[in-house]
Amino acid sequence: MTKNLCLSGILLFMVVFAHAQEIPNPAATDTLWKTSVNFGFNFNQATFSDNWTGGGVNSIALSSLFNSQANYKRAKWSWDNERDMLYGIINNQGQDFRKSQDRIFLDSKVGYDISGKWNGYGSLTFLTQFAPGFRYEELPNGGEDARKISDFLAPAFLTSSIGFEYVPTDYFTLRLSTFSP
Secondary structure, eight states, X not given: OHHHHHHHHHHHHHHHHHHTSOOOOGGGSOTTEEEEEEEEEEEEEEOOOTTOTTOOOOEEEXXXXXXXXXXXXXXXXXXXXXXEEEEEEEEETTSOOEEEEEEEEEEEEEEEEOSSSEEEEEEEEEEEOSSOEEEXXXXXXXXXXXXXXXXTTBSOEEEEEEEEXXXXXXXXXXXXXXXXX
């Protein structure tokens, strides 16, 4: 429980620290780069009365997210980078704190315009998690057994792909990878 609270605090600090950075005036910098940063911190509490016939379990949940993008475009070449991090914990009545979200996603893609809506591209994607994952099993005496099934960087996935990308609008992209080792 203490580890989960510490991880949430660290992630929140990273998000606040990232937001506190001074952003230079776009008119004074290279306009070939487009960047964005989004973050959020959520708190949720659910409480059910004994008279509520719909059922439910009292709970408290905390979650945080951090997303940043840095995209470069010059002539026919582009370089798109994305970082997406999520972490959340929940405490249901009768249970200890457990993680509800846990993701580290990094993606970098280099593209070359072939036609108006088609690009050739090569990308590298990394996916892992912040904290250990557990499988909870109910014991015959009424308790629970928490068996560790994953950890930081275990598992971790590194995927490369080469292929074609269809970009009909600014908000939709479809990657078709003919080769993904």
